[in-house]
Structures are given as C-alpha cells and as structure tokens.
Amino acid sequence: MDDIVKRVLVIGGGIAGITSAIDIGNAGYEVVMVEALPSVGGRMLQLSETFPTLDCAQCTLTPRTVETGQHPNIKLYTYSEVVGFEGEPGNFTVTIKRKPSYVDWSKCTGCGTCQEKCPSKVPSAFERDAGKGKAIYTLSPQAVPNKPVIDPDHCRMLTKGKCGVCAKVCPVEAIDYKQKESFFTERVGAVIVATGFKIYDKTNLGEYGGELPDVIDGLTMERYLSASGPTAGVVKRPSDGKIPQDIVFIQCAGSRDPELHKSYCSRVCCMYTAKHARLFKHKVHHGKVYIFYIDIRSTGKGYEQFIQQSVEEERIVYIKGKVSKVFQDGDKIVVWGADTLTGEKIEISADMVVLASAMAPNDGVKSLSETLKIDINEFGFFKEKDYKIASNESSREGIFLAGCCQGLRDIADTTAHASAAASKVHVLFEKLKNRVETKAC
Numbered sequence: 516m517d518d519i520v521k522r523v524l525v526i527g528g529g530i531a532g533i534t535s536a537i538d539i540g541n542a543g544y545e546v547v548m549v550e551a552l553p554s555v556g557g558r559m560l561q562l563s564e565t566f567p568t569l570d571c572a573q574c575t576l577t578p579r580t581v582e583t584g585q586h587p588n589i590k591l592y593t594y595s596e597v598v599g600f601e602g603e604p605g606n607f608t609v610t611i612k613r614k615p616s617y618v619d620w621s622k623c624t625g626c627g628t629c630q631e632k633c634p635s636k637v638p639s640a641f642e643r644d645a646g647k648g649k650a651i652y653t654l655s656p657q658a659v660p661n662k663p664v665i666d667p668d669h670c671r672m673l674t675k676g677k678c679g680v681c682a683k684v685c686p687v688e689a690i691d692y693k694q695k696e697s698f699f700t701e702r703v704g705a706v707i708v709a710t711g712f713k714i715y716d717k718t719n720l721g722e723y724g725g726e727l728p729d730v731i732d733g734l735t736m737e738r739y740l741s742a743s744g745p746t747a748g749v750v751k752r753p754s755d756g757k758i759p760q761d762i763v764f765i766q767c768a769g770s771r772d773p774e775l776h777k778s779y780c781s782r783v784c785c786m787y788t789a790k791h792a793r794l795f796k797h798k799v800h801h802g803k804v805y806i807f808y809i810d811i812r813s814t815g816k817g818y819e820q821f822i823q824q825s826v827e828e829e830r831i832v833y834i835k836g837k838v839s840k841v842f843q844d845g846d847k848i849v850v851w852g853a854d855t856l857t858g859e860k861i862e863i864s865a866d867m868v869v870l871a872s873a874m875a876p877n878d879g880v881k882s883l884s885e886t887l888k889i890d891i892n893e894f895g896f897f898k899e900k901d902y903k904i905a906s907n908e909s910s911r912e913g914i915f916l917a918g919c920c921q922g923l924r925d926i927a928d929t930t931a932h933a934s935a936a937a938s939k940v941h942v943l944f945e946k947l948k949n950r951v952e953t954k955a956c
C-alpha cells in the first residue's frame with residue numbers, strides 16, 4: 516500500500532462521535548461522519564440537565580453540534596448508514612446509504628413553516644411517551660443540520676395520497692414526495708465507531724409494571740424535565756396529564772439481573788436517578804420521592820457529594836432493597852418491596868414510577884459488526900482489543916471504538932474515550948507512513 520488516505524470515517528454522531536470528529540478535524544484531517552438519525556447529538560440531545568453539576572445539557576452540546584456542522588474538515592451524512600466496507604488500514608472504501616427525507620435539503624432553508632403547518636400529530640420516538648411530534652420534523656429546535664424529514668409511516672400524503680400541506684406552504688419548493696434513497700462512496704484510512712446505546716424497552720419489565728402508562732423510563736423522564744421538551748419542563752402523568760406528587764424511582768430495572776435481564780451494571784443510572792429526583796423536587800416542592808436501590812455506585816468526581824446532597828438537602832428517601840411487584844390500583848401505582856436493612860416489607864402508593872432501565876447496545880450493531888468485520892461481545896457491545904490497555908481498539912487494525920458502543924459510561928468518560936480514539940488515528944497514520952517508508956528503503 517503506497518497511498519495512505521488521511522481521512523477518517525466516524526460512525527455515529529453522539530457526543531462521542533462529534534468529540535472524535537472535532538479533534539480529528541482540528542488536527543487537520545478530513546472526517547466523514549455518518550449518523551443514522553436526521554441530526555447529530557445522540558442521546559444527549561434528549562437530556563434535560565446533567566449530573567453532577569446540573570447544567571443544561573443543550574448548553575454543553577449545542578456549541579459542539581454547531582461546530583461539527585460548520586467545521587471545514589467535517590463532511591456530514593445524516594439520516595444515513597454504512598452498507599459497504601472494504602480495503603485495508605490506510606485505504607478503506609465505504610458505501611453510505613442515505614434514506615429519503617422527502618425534502619430537498621439543498622433547497623430547504625430550515626424556516627420551519629412546513630413543521631408548523633403540518634396537520635398530523637404523530638408518535639415521536641424522540642419525545643418518547645412524553646409527547647407527540649409532527650409528520651415532518653427536525654429532532655430539536657437546534658438541530659444540526661437544521662433540515663426536516665418526513666416520517667413515511669405517518670405522513671398523510673405518503674400513506675394515503677392526500678394532504679400535501681407541507682409542499683403547498685414551502686416557500687422554496689423543497690418537498691419531494693418521490694425522493695428515493697441515495698448511495699455515496701468515500702475513501703478513508705481509518706474508522707471510529709461511536710454508535711452509542713439504546714434503552715432496554717420497559718415492556719420487557721413486566722415485574723416493574725413496564726406495561727402501565729404511568730410507569731415510565733429515565734429517558735422519558737428527561738423529556739418531561741426538559742425546558743425545551745413537549746411539556747416545557749412540567750412533569751406530568753402520561754395517562755391523565757396530572758402533576759404527580761408521590762413518585763417512586765426503581766434503580767437497576769433490568770441491569771444486574773442475570774436471571775431475567777442484563778447481568779451488567781449500566782453505570783450511569785445511580786447518578787441520573789438522583790438527578791431526576793432532585794430536579795423533580797425543584798419543581799414539585801412538597802412532592803415525596805422514594806428511590807429503591809441495590810447499592811449506590813457514585814464513583815465519578817463530585818458524584819458521592821451529589822448523592823449526599825440528594826439525601827440531606829432534598830430529603831429524598833433511599834430504600835435499600837428490591838421491588839417485588841408494581842401494579843395499578845385505581846388512580847395509583849402500588850409498589851411492593853422490602854427494605855433489606857430493616858427487614859421490613861414496604862408498600863408505597865405512588866402517582867408515577869420511573870424505571871432506571873438497563874442500557875443496551877444500539878439497534879443494528881450486529882449487522883454493522885459484520886459489515887466492518889469487527890467483533891462484538893456476549894452482550895452485543897463492540898469488543899475491544901484489550902479492556903485494560905486498548906479499550907479504544909477494535910479487533911481489526913484501523914477501526915477504533917469510542918463511547919458507549921464499547922461499554923456504558925457517563926459524558927465525562929465518553930468524551931475522554933472519544934478524544935483517545937482520535938489520537939489513536941493519528942498514531943495509526945504515523946505508523947502506516949513509517950511502514951511505507953521502510954518498505955521503500
């Protein structure tokens with residue numbers, strides 16, 4: 516191999532992917548970023564405030580998503596996936612498939628009129644159970660790129676051939692109901708995989724009332740708590756819109772449960788549950804908050820103090836014990852559990868229950884591992900070359916791992932991991948250059 520292509524493919528545009536991409540772009544290499552959703556930002560786009568400082572997630576994230584969108588060295592393919600991959604370190608060829616958005620992004624100015632006038636209110640995966648979206652949408656008001664897509668399963672024009680409001684109101688005639696998927700080829704010398712995680716579906720958690728409407732998961736709670744969310748930061752019960760007063764949080768819902776669910780610890784739930792409890796108390800001052808836990812894992816900087824403040828200053832009641840049953844009783848959700856410190860049985864009649872559900876590898880990880888020819892572990896996370904000393908390296912030379920796709924971690928650890936992956940790329944390019952020069956001598 517004589518030619519080293521000093522360009523990098525980053526798969527996944529969450530905080531891990533954008534951190535790696537900005538570092539690599541700033542080092543002077545070109546980046547091709549492929550993101551499955553219409554815009555970059557990942558799960559952090561859905562968060563309200565972040566532990567341990569309780570600062571606004573979007574205030575941290577938006578400058579980075581904007582920089583990604585405007586960076587002269589970063590080429591963005593959103594609403595896209597990698598479908599073909601061949602070659603060797605220093606010289607890979609990638610095939611990228613872009614889904615039809617039914618909007619010509621080269622014409623669209625991002626004015627938002629189409630979204631405002633769209634008559635279809637539809638379930639929104641982004642807002643989860645907390646609210647609905649439109650059939651033509653961007654993920655958030657600060658979306659990067661700020662270009663909408665049409666949901667083909669709910670758009671009246673695409674499903675029934677009737678409506679066309681978005682096309683009528685678009686001032687630049689950007690709506691294209693006939694748009695098809697498109698394919699692109701790019702050459703790169705290295706790859707960083709940063710595909711993140713998903714939340715284990717609450718319907719798997721029948722023992723915790725996962726099928727009940729007023730039993731929600733942590734990510735849905737983030738949307739309720741978010742000032743830019745569908746309820747403008749007011750926590751409401753999904754069933755009737757009432758503001759809950761008594762609320763129970765259940766940690767390790769599906770994590771650390773080898774018999775029924777995932778045997779691993781999801782690593783951030785102890786902290787985000789304390790965060791949710793505190794933010795709820797800031798909004799509903801007289802509300803009562805109970806947290807069931809197995810033990811508290813608060814190992815980050817300032818994390819233990821955050822938990823202590825939750826108990827001492829916010830008067831959140833921590834109950835060490837497992838929950839045995841959650842069921843609906845009239846207007847209330849009843850939680851049965853045991854306090855393992857006192858041996859007492861506990862029964863709490865609550866208005867709402869929040870599950871700190873397990874986090875799992877994202878959809879499509881298996882097929883991506885086959886396309887890239889890299890290994891995954893028994894839980895479906897990408898497998899590192901060596902957990903202790905090479906957690907950024909995949910099982911194949913030239914392909915690196917960043918963030919939660921390799922193992923679950925908070926934002927601080929994710930960005931450190933992502934910057935480490937970026938520096939590994941630089942090392943690879945130098946190593947390949949030396950190989951070529953040695954061969955030439």
Ligand SMILES: Cc1cc2nc3c(=O)[nH]c(=O)nc-3n(C[C@H](O)[C@H](O)[C@H](O)COP(=O)(O)OP(=O)(O)OC[C@H]3O[C@@H](n4cnc5c(N)ncnc54)[C@H](O)[C@@H]3O)c2cc1C
Pocket residue numbers: 526527528529530531532549550551552555556557558559562564565566567595596597709710711712713714733734737783787790874877878879880883917918919920924925926927929
């Ligand atoms: C409820 C909740 C609250 C949290 N609160 C906090 C907090 O307060 N503080 C904190 O430090 N941490 C918090 N976290 C953890 C934080 O969300 C993660 O650390 C962070 O999101 C990890 O970033 P990531 O980029 O690795 O993954 P993600 O954020 O999941 O991003 C991955 C990206 O890859 C994309 N993708 C997936 N598959 C593909 C594919 N095949 N092709 C292309 N793109 C793909 C996804 O669409 C996504 O955009 C919280 C987590 C949860 C669940």
